[in-house]
Amino acid sequence: MNNSNHIVWDFDPVLVNIPEITFPVPISIWGLVIAAALIYFGWSKIKPPAQNGKPAPEPKGWKAAGLIIGAFIVGQLPFLFINSPTISSFGPLQPRWYGLMFAMAFMSGYFVGLKMYRDAGRSQEELDRLLIYVIVATVIGARLGHVFFYNPEYFLRNIHLIPQVWTGGLASHGAAIGIIIAMYLYARRTAKTSFMWVADRVVPGVAIGGMFIRFGNFFNSEIIGNPTDLPWGIIFKNSAYLTEAEKMVPRHPSMLYESMLCVIVLAILWVIYKKYKTSPPEGALFGTFLVTLFTGRFLIEFTKATQADFLVGAAFDMGQLLSVPFVLIGIWILWKKVKW
Template sequence: MILAFLETLKWGIDPVIFELGPLAPRWYGLLFAGAFVSGYMFGVRMWKDSGRKVEEMESVLTWILVATVIGARLGHVIFYDPSYYLRNLGEVLAIWKGGLASHGAAIGIIIAMYYLAKKHANMSFWWLADRVVIPTAVGGAFIRTGNFFNSEIYGHETDSVFGVIFTNLPGPMGMVPRHPTMLYEAVLCIAVFAVLWFIYKKYKAHPPEGSLFGTFLILLFTGRFFLEYTKIPQANFASDWMFNMGQLLSIPMVLIGIYIVVKMVDWRKPGPDASI
């Protein structure tokens, strides 16, 4: 019965939305853009809540966008397939061929936030980090949905009711139901956003500094660690390790998050810019 039900869950949509001469927009690109549109909307809301200028937020968002793309690409190159790119240095910049790593994006964003906090007056790293992770969580849901449209970052074979047959995959791979891991991660991002937004509203838009950032690291990367068990390994050289590359990169993120929320955050009072 379950297998008969799974036969109806087939996914093989064309990643290209339409073609008009040289113009061929893709679903992934549309959803990637949606991630930053949503980020802009939440950014405007949070900057206004803190009495800061929206123009400042727009500058911050631009830096975060650049850091996300560069960090995600270098993360893929360094963490997941370094030997290939050492042999093909010209491919490092070929983002249109795929290959973006969320852990690399996280590192890139953290570096950008450190720079931005130094650049802007009366802006601490922790204040900025708390306001970046909310749109980041929402954006992650958009991007992972884009991966679903591309039939990439899929999981192992499964006979569960959640299995999806990705008909775009080559040969026998596209004939069996697999975990739609990218959708699991999209749901995880939405859940993380819900928790962060609850904390943000609980403290009336002035959460204790570091609280959202630390909570984000714990929730997102703990979820990522366990979801990696459903995913096809992305780094071939780590296929026989106890933990795959995604899990190894998640562990330090979780530990940093725990340190922040336990040792650094004073949960008894709102952030220093609060007026309550």
């Protein structure tokens, strides 16, 4: 295998290094809690009232700044005389490209959803509430998916490590299950809103978000593929998942394949959305998303290194086994549920 003709990827996954910041005086932790409570309850006091049935505008900038600064000072004053746990420094911090891509995923998905909500005559406040559901469900679902789908024995022996999302380990299939549950709960608690209607307006944002997240995996040199002689094979020199010898072998950039897949899925969904003049039959986008994305995922998994150790040597890996039910559900929705 000739390595000289392949791209060597040794990009630093750290976006920027922020050194430790030492505060001039220690800051009371309980004072910060009091300040947060004062801001929460004070915000409604400085917010202008709604007029003519329109949503209330946000408070003016100087009022908001005054509330935040005043709440901080008031929160700290009692603890000049009362003992309290304090913090005297902050950092150092190392924001990563993956974190930036994760934020871009939610931002881009939000703006796509906002366009679709406005097309349907829905308010931004409804979408904001849905966003909270989706963010929480994505993080919890992705983490639990990694725990139970890929390394259950280890985490069941070390339950205290499950909440430590920052140590790595998120599964997209788990995130998909979490988002489906979140959409169901949101639809039940929102008047005149069905699950399928919500799902149709969430999945385009999920597709574009998936593009950014998989690009973040590329920066982290993770979810890499099997060795390949193809000219676009990449040598991942900074991968934490390979031995020194394995790092010098060109591999499929499987995360980039999935990123491109998400772009294709988004294009297909948008064509359907525009064909029906922004009012597609309920379930059409959701069913199409499940079939196209997870069929693509099933095929791309053939290029990936096996992530679940207990499936090494098996005909199919965990990603493929988890993709099949999503494809079948999508086919059922398109066939039985969508009123074409």
